[in-house]
Amino acid sequence: MIYFDNSATTKPYEEVLQAFVQVNKEFFGNPSSLHALGGKSEQLLTTAREQIAQLAGVHSNEIIFTSGGSEGNNLAIKGTALMHRSRGNHIITTSVEHPAVTEACEQLRMLGFDITYIDVDKDGRVSSDDMIRAVTDKTILVSMIHVNNEVGTIQPVEEVGRRLKDFPKVLFHVDNVQGASKVPLDIYRSNIDLCTFSAHKFHGLKGSGFLFVKKGVKIAPLISGGNQEKSLRSGTENTGGIVAMAKAFRIAENKRKSNMESLLEIKKYIIHQLEEVPGLVINTPRDHAAPHIVNVSAVGLKGEVIVHALAEQGIFISTTSACSSKDKTPSGTLRAMGVPEEEATGAIRISLSYENTLEEAEKMVHTFKQVLDRLNKVMRRNK
Numbered sequence: 001m002i003y004f005d006n007s008a009t010t011k012p013y014e015e016v017l018q019a020f021v022q023v024n025k026e027f028f029g030n031p032s033s034l035h036a037l038g039g040k041s042e043q044l045l046t047t048a049r050e051q052i053a054q055l056a057g058v059h060s061n062e063i064i065f066t067s068g069g070s071e072g073n074n075l076a077i078k079g080t081a082l083m084h085r086s087r088g089n090h091i092i093t094t095s096v097e098h099p100a101v102t103e104a105c106e107q108l109r110m111l112g113f114d115i116t117y118i119d120v121d122k123d124g125r126v127s128s129d130d131m132i133r134a135v136t137d138k139t140i141l142v143s144m145i146h147v148n149n150e151v152g153t154i155q156p157v158e159e160v161g162r163r164l165k166d167f168p169k170v171l172f173h174v175d176n177v178q179g180a181s182k183v184p185l186d187i188y189r190s191n192i193d194l195c196t197f198s199a200h201k202f203h204g205l206k207g208s209g210f211l212f213v214k215k216g217v218k219i220a221p222l223i224s225g226g227n228q229e230k231s232l233r234s235g236t237e238n239t240g241g242i243v244a245m246a247k248a249f250r251i252a253e254n255k256r257k258s259n260m261e262s263l264l265e266i267k268k269y270i271i272h273q274l275e276e277v278p279g280l281v282i283n284t285p286r287d288h289a290a291p292h293i294v295n296v297s298a299v300g301l302k303g304e305v306i307v308h309a310l311a312e313q314g315i316f317i318s319t320t321s322a323c324s325s326k327d328k329t330p331s332g333t334l335r336a337m338g339v340p341e342e343e344a345t346g347a348i349r350i351s352l353s354y355e356n357t358l359e360e361a362e363k364m365v366h367t368f369k370q371v372l373d374r375l376n377k378v379m380r381r382n383k
Contacts (some may be wrong), residue, residue: 007149007178007293009352010203013213013251016244020205023240028381031237032228041239048246055249056197058187058212065242068209069177069198071222073143075211075233076173076194077104079133079219080141081113087169088138089132090114094126094155095336097145101175123285124337125151127252128160135164141171146179150320150349151284151332152293154183167312171217177201181252183290193217199241203322204248208241241371244361257356263291266352266361270294273365277372279345283334292352297334297343301375306348309371315364 029037053060191251199208226234330344
């Protein structure tokens, strides 16, 4: 098996699985319980929070544990809207966000909020000038993705955050789910108020994540009832998943520092090989792009057909975002970039991790070319 769908989810590290099992076997107490077993669970949570905060470059009291990226984005966006609606009803985001952001915004639109979507250029990148020009006296939140989950474009987060300092009443939320442990982000220097992370994107377990909430920032909870996580996210904490997430984050950060050159070499090889294939168009930009995502279109073919054909050969890639892959419409990100519908329909995403090898890439490229040749011959016969 060759797995190149790491932007959808990553395979948990063995040490992460062991940590999860050990905590749930030996320290299964409720962290809110007063007895010793509960106290041990609470201690594990505290240690994990401190470790995660150190890796993220923030203070431990600014970490709120969630179930993952979608909940984190919803808590940041809806929590801001509910808390600050008396101050304004305007939210600014981009046209290339993850559905967890766009659908949260559209829900708020139905409740009377005004949503502005900023267009992107042909590389899928927004202009900080356009973002700032959209701010009004009713704006309460700017939300933008750090690394686009479909094509890998890196957005000018630091520049937008710096310029938002001129608007102290506007909160700044960043979806860093795809960027974590791939593209460094200085949260404080970028003037970020809210930042979303998801464990299963950096070899942790599904169902675990965290939201950075800057000290002094007020948002409303979406889940109430138990007063956990500073009353911002009630419910018994997933101690095993959180401890495993801290371990995964540490391992992934170490690999980012030691294995980045290898990752970039694999990506460069894939792009070089595929850009020479007739009928293929590389959608991932050459500049301002993450090291782990390659998006390419096979003109005249359907992306899902390619995905299934490669899966039959034991090679796993995807079309668009995993959350949207069963939707038959062309990628919203590619449409926003101005990619023609015929090309967008044939788009596939190859996403890497530090565990992948150049040998795997070579086999994938070879098989991909064979699949394309076979599918194109079938298409020509059916015309």
